[in-house]
Amino acid sequence: MKSLIVFYTRSGTTKKAGEAISRVLECNIEEIVDTANRKGLFGWLRSGRDAMRKRMTTILPAKLNPADYDIVIMGTPNWGGLPAPAIRTYIEQNKSKFKKVAFFCTAGGSSFEKTFKELELIYGKPPQNVLGLRQEEVKRGDITEKINQFIAKLS
Ligand SMILES: Cc1cc2nc3c(=O)[nH]c(=O)nc-3n(C[C@H](O)[C@H](O)[C@H](O)COP(=O)(O)O)c2cc1C
Incomplete structure (x- = not known):
């Protein structure tokens, strides 16, 4: 399965x-850049x-085409129980090109539940x-087991 990771980060x-x-997936990865300060x-x-007002933002053009991938795995920080505007914008702009999606937060x-619910609402279909x-666990680097379990359920 050809996978693409797409993420937005404010603090890494x-x-x-x-x-x-x-x-783990040995796949391409793309960072979405928000032009807002x-x-x-x-x-x-x-x-x-x-985020709370569910606003869109201006993002720099993506380099990779999500249509070239079997699954696009998108990641966002939780901002007030909602996705960051950059990921909201990326999904809105590209959702017609996605075959399958999965989310991480x-x-x-x-x-995390509210953020995942909103991501599904933006995309309009359930994620894999x-x-x-x-x-804390990301900083400690203590996430391998969770990642393996997550990936095992992607089809
Ligand atoms: C504007 C803002 C709002 C946030 N709101 C929440 C929140 O409601 N709940 C929570 O658990 N963390 C919240 N956080 C913390 C971030 O979700 C957390 O630090 C995240 O891992 C940061 O990801 P990043 O380093 O990729 O930007 C918030 C952070 C920011 C900047």
């Missing part, structure tokens, strides 16, 4: 998780507000599988 955690998944306290506040806490990872 979702990137680390995405890279770990791509190492999300740095610092003001950026943090703006990010939370934009990183969060400070351990609540979802993987929620706490920031």
